[in-house]
Amino acid sequence: EVQLVESGGGLVQPGGSLRLSCAASGFTFSSFPMSWVRQAPGKGLEWVSAVTGSGGNTYYADSVKGRFTISRDNSLNTLFLQMNSLRADDTAVYYCAKATTSWFYDCWGQGTLVTVSS
């Protein structure tokens, strides 16, 4: 069974940092691109960042470019999101999502809540 489990969320002050993790199981992790998608409280879904299966190519939404870094460790079957210079509008549930070879997301984790507040 394909499973994605996020961790690392919490309360952080504006300007602070957090590192999210997404542990994957049930599939050949290195074969699939992965993404982070977030959802602010009571709002819709927003794509944040993506990485290819090898980790060689990374992509970012303009809203997080220069502050967030996506990476993956295929030996650990784990996806990461390093978030620096956090702002109040980064407050959201962060989901990791697995892309298929046809590029749509077929599996999502349960999400981890990041709250940026003083």
Add this chain to the structure above:
Amino acid sequence: EIVMTQSPATLSVSPGERATLSCRASQSVSSNLAWYQQTPGQAPRLLIYGASTRATGIPARFSGSRSGTEFTLTISSLQSEDFAVYYCQQYNNWPLYTFGQGTKLEI
């Protein structure tokens, strides 16, 4: 950026009735359109991909269709577990995917 516009924002339907949800893309996304269902406190669940292909385990009462840049999700006979928020998403341009703002399906 491709803008996805869903309508209506909220749809009130009775159990057993048919629900029709719409999604329009600001430019062509071919058939690279997915529908997701999200219940409170849960992650999105893939329902439809390729505009009209049901994902594994999705009941046949869910169907999707495309006409140009207009997409429709139809739920033929609503069950209690179908009342949720539904999102469309275009995946035509990896990885710059965009989502609609969602349609809340309520009783």
